[in-house]
Amino acid sequence: MTDDVKNRLRRTMLFLSAQRPSLMKDAYIFRPDSVIFDLEDAVAESQKDAARFSLYNNLKSVDYGSVERIVRINGLETPHWREDVRACVAGGAEGIRIAKCESAEDVKLVESAVESAEREFSADPGKMLLMAAIESPRGVINALEICEASDRLFGVAISGGDFRVAMRTSYHRSGVELLAARGGVLLAARASGVQCFDTVFTDLDDMEGFRAEVVLDREMGFDGKSVVSPRQIPVVHEIFTPGPREIREAERVVRAIRENAARGVGIFQVDGKMLDIAFLSGAERTLALAKASGAYEGDL
Amino acid sequence: MEIKKTAVAGTLESSDVQVTVEPGGGGITLDLSSSVINQYGRQIKKLVLGTLENLGVKSGKVTVVDKGALDCTIKARVECAVYRSNGQTDGIPWGAL
Numbered sequence: 428m429t430d431d432v433k434n435r436l437r438r439t440m441l442f443l444s445a446q447r448p449s450l451m452k453d454a455y456i457f458r459p460d461s462v463i464f465d466l467e468d469a470v471a472e473s474q475k476d477a478a479r480f481s482l483y484n485n486l487k488s489v490d491y492g493s494v495e496r497i498v499r500i501n502g503l504e505t506p507h508w509r510e511d512v513r514a515c516v517a518g519g520a521e522g523i524r525i526a527k528c529e530s531a532e533d534v535k536l537v538e539s540a541v542e543s544a545e546r547e548f549s550a551d552p553g554k555m556l557l558m559a560a561i562e563s564p565r566g567v568i569n570a571l572e573i574c575e576a577s578d579r580l581f582g583v584a585i586s587g588g589d590f591r592v593a594m595r596t597s598y599h600r601s602g603v604e605l606l607a608a609r610g611g612v613l614l615a616a617r618a619s620g621v622q623c624f625d626t627v628f629t630d631l632d633d634m635e636g637f638r639a640e641v642v643l644d645r646e647m648g649f650d651g652k653s654v655v656s657p658r659q660i661p662v663v664h665e666i667f668t669p670g671p672r673e674i675r676e677a678e679r680v681v682r683a684i685r686e687n688a689a690r691g692v693g694i695f696q697v698d699g700k701m702l703d704i705a706f707l708s709g710a711e712r713t714l715a716l717a718k719a720s721g722a723y724e725g726d727l
Numbered sequence: 728m729e730i731k732k733t734a735v736a737g738t739l740e741s742s743d744v745q746v747t748v749e750p751g752g753g754g755i756t757l758d759l760s761s762s763v764i765n766q767y768g769r770q771i772k773k774l775v776l777g778t779l780e781n782l783g784v785k786s787g788k789v790t791v792v793d794k795g796a797l798d799c800t801i802k803a804r805v806e807c808a809v810y811r812s813n814g815q816t817d818g819i820p821w822g823a824l
Contacts (some may be wrong), residue, residue, distance in 0.1 A: 515823030
């Protein structure tokens with residue numbers, strides 16, 4: 428797979444239960460960057476097989492356009508996950524989300540099952556991407572080895588529900604209970620060059636609290652957020668898309684650094700701020716994000 | 728495949744379809760009710776019978792209660808009901824469905 432595919436825009440990843448056809452049939456109209464068809468927690472134990480048949484036929488039949496289709500498979504401790512992987516590969520999903528991932532071995536185990544399914548169904552070898560959901564203290568501690576476990580892995584996500592239980596705490600509006608997890612997983616993701624996504628916000632009536640959490644996510648450096656309702660999508664896109672002022676500043680920084688570098692000047696001032704080459708990649712990333720979001724059509 | 732025992736898949740929620748398969752001889756008996764039967768009844772019957780044919784099912788009683796499901800949902804529920812009637816949840820020949 429190419430880096431463009433691995434690093435594509437993923438501001439929002441919308442969870443949809445694969446048990447509910449009404450949710451799956453047209454979720455692309457809400458224009459999330461990705462959907463996550465859920466075979467795990469949102470599906471009753473007695474309906475795992477039915478959800479898999481729905482998933483497979485949906486993947487084969489419904490055109491999601493540019494919306495990426497990822498599937499959250501059942502946990503590796505269950506009897507379901509291997510069949511989940513087979514259905515994902517045969518159906519042509521773009522990615523698999525590994526639930527409750529705790530080690531590099533977990534990633535490699537799923538990778539091995541994907542390879543086997545790719546051979547069985549004559550799918551493009553290496554095309555299926557992976558992401559890991561980190562839901563436990565052990566997963567957070569092992570985040571770096573998880574991030575580096577496979578070339579297929581494009582990102583890691585924090586799953587707050589199980590993590591809070593394991594930490595013997597609960598949701599707090601300040602986010603203090605996830606401070607260590609968010610910091611640890613983000614550090615691992617950045618160190619290994621993969622994307623990082625924050626956990627869901629489940630109180631759909633608290634849009635103010637949701638907005639505050641998304642701002643925190645952007646400021647911390649996350650690439651996007653898992654969402655559970657279409658209502659949450661525009662808020663995340665607004666906050667994660669650079670605004671006009673941010674874009675103008677990034678343009679000025681990129682142009683100034685390139686022009687000064689051409690003249691052999693390493694450090695200089697723009698609008699009263701000291702700049703050097705260290706600022707270039709951040710400004711370029713802002714423009715790339717703006718371009719991918721459709722907010723910038725410039726030539727930088 | 729045979730329909731070995733009675734099995735049900737799907738729900739009566741909007742956009743879903745409930746499919747019940749029961750053992751029976753002498754070909755396939757299809758009982759369809761749908762909120763859109765006047766518009767899509769013929770197409771739904773064709774889809775159900777085509778799915779059963781693809782699975783190799785030659786006889787049995789099939790009851791379909793449609794609540795405005797997409798074709799892919801109808802196909803999924805028929806396949807699930809038939810595999811449930813055989814007690815099979817793993818090793819599904821996905822590529823051939």
